[in-house]
Amino acid sequence: MRLELITIGTELLLGHTIDTNGAELGLALAEAGIRVGRRTTVADDGDTIREAVEQALACSGAVLVTGGLGPTADDVTKRVVADLLGLPLEFQPDLWEGLLARFARFGRIPSDRNRSQAEVPRGATVLPNRWGTAPGLWLENQQGLVILLPGVPGEMRRLLEHEVLPRLRQRGAGLVVRSRTLRTTGIPESALAERVGEVEAALAPLSLAYLPGLEGVDLRLTAWELQPEEAATRLEAGVDLLRARAGEFAYGVDQEDLAALILAEARRRGFRLATAESCTGGAVGERITRIAGSSEVYLGGVIAYHNAVKISELGVRPELITAAGAVSEPVALAMVTGVVGCLGADVGVAVTGIAGPGGGTTDKPVGLVYLASTVSGTSRVRRIVLPGDRQEIRARAVQAALFLLHQQLAELPPQHSL
DSSP, X not given: OEEEEXXXXXXXXXXXXXXXXXXXXXXXXXXXXXXXXXXXXEOSOHHHHHHHHHHHHHHHSEEEEESOOSSSXXXXXXXXXXXXXXXXXXXXXXXXXXXXXXXXXXXXOOOGGGGGGGEEETTOEEEOOTTSSSOEEEEEEXXXXXXXXXXXXXXXXXXXXXXXXXXXXXXXXXXXXEEEEEEEOSSOHHHHHHHHOSOHHHHTTSEEEEEEETTEEEEEEEXXXXXXXXXXXXXXXXXXXXXXXXXXXXXXXXXXXXXXXXXXXXXXXTOOEEEEESTTTTHHHHHHHTSTTGGGXXXXXXXXOSHHHHHHHHOOOHHHHHHHOSSSHHHXXXXXXXXXHHHTOSEEEEEEEOOSSSOOOSSSOTTEEEEEEEETTEXXXXXXXXXXXXXXXXXXXXXXXXXXXXXXXXXXXXXXXX
């Protein structure tokens, strides 16, 4: 089945509110095997809403709309859709009695405006809202299917789960829309595309999408309207094919995080971890400590932003900084060696760089970062130049630092342990 989504709210267009409903609906509908052909956001304007719903019905014959079902003057969705479908609004006393009882439980008295929430287009199926005052509506005639849900996220989510999805599943054939994601980092999108090559024929009927971000490029495979078992089998084989093409730049699947993978491997080997940071200001440690249970592995870190701290806390020799500069290979190596030594860790990672917007030179431009990692006394260093503004450079540096350590841990022989 195919339908379109319309989220209504001027606040969404102004950017005052993030459209979380659209994202949640997309995920839930895909899981139920419903293909969303288009998602539209429109203002609280009757003419605009009517046009959007009319176009959606013309294209797909089915549309799910959120927002505009409340009692205020800008809540016009129900009235506009009822008029479009030629269904007069009718007052339903039982709905009104239910609203009165709900208000009474909270010690409130409804206003005259609330009476509009007990008006229902003729022939519509009421989707009971036990979590709010605006019921959902299921309207269907020769023009198509229109599902109206409140815009309040909690109410929308529960009505979707309990009232809408069961009805939509009855119309399907047990088919699903499922996705799997291969996560890569340390390689640009264009270079990754060259590695992956022309694999669409081998992946068919799956579709492939490249999703670049600050942490790398995700490769998302999607199975459209397949039986669950076939979708799972094809997605697993597709991920294996992409992993082979991406090679050493692939590190995980779906929501796997580099920090979590590092912690899991260090825990398995009995390693303790420490970090030393300059330009990232503790962001590597923050990524690590997001993971529940990180205290079993992570000892802590030193934020050596000033050169004096690099010298006093990490043991970096002053003459090393004078000769090579704070952003340099020898200083990065000295930082990681120092933090592992002072905290008594087995593995460590260090970052020093120029995040900008100032401070760069011809020889050392903004975005230059040196990373160093060490595992049981063996160290390595990497020089990279990262694009973006200050925050983007810092975020990319964190990911690159974690990836360097992840790679070094992955190269250890299986029998290696303390």
